[in-house]
Amino acid sequence: MARNQDGTKPLKSVRTAFKIIEYLKEHDSGSVKELSQQLGFPKSTVHTHLSTLNQLGYLTNDNGTYRLSFRFVHLGRSIEESHELRQIVSPVVENVADETGERVYFAVEENGLVTNIAIVEGEKSIQHQFLPGGQTRMHTTASGKAILAFLQPEEVDEIVRQWGMPPQAPNTITERDELNASLESIRENGIAYAREESFKGMFEIAKPILSDDERPYGALEIAGPIKRLDDQQYCRELVDTVEKAANEIEVNLLL
Structure with missing residues (x-):
């Protein structure tokens, strides 16, 4: 074994x-x-x-x-209430969902997987069953890639070795060279995108939340239909929104 x-x-x-x-x-x-x-x-x-x-x-x-x-619900509530980072990010996630009408996440890395710890559905969001605690491979989502971009290279190596890079949607990155290029772009621009990489028809925008030494706490993500979010002007507006919200979270983490 x-x-x-x-x-x-x-x-x-x-x-x-x-x-x-x-x-x-x-x-x-x-x-x-x-x-x-x-x-x-x-x-x-x-x-x-x-x-x-x-x-x-x-x-x-x-x-x-x-x-x-429902004993599992009790366990989940206990985890939510004791998770300090979740308490800090949840109000911001709710505000961004209210402001944009889109689905908004805050995700962290746990055991090599991107793990949602806060999710709020905006009034325009497509109704899927996304719940806190949901996990997926990091290379498939904007928030996962945003976190990967600021991990040490050996940490990324271990995550890829452990979980692989199988396709999950039409545009999932499956080659390491392509992933490396994507992570480099995220480090340069500070924003991660995923166009139909986790689900067909979904567009994701994420901003990493970093400590003073540039270690990722997690990432804030806005997600919605690619036909709506991939509009150039609307996408810029969402990037501005997620950057301001991420800055608010980083300030709150210092208090």
């Missing part, structure tokens, strides 16, 4: 439990038979894990159909 970066051997039982949890998250519910067939685990293994998670209060069981319980 592969080892983690610190040399620790992962526990198979924990991996199995979280594969079951992730499956139920994606499919809303599942039975022992369904989970066994879809995940390739023996029915006895699936049943033991489901029963244990049910007893601990993390799953509900309705005549053999299992679902995630």
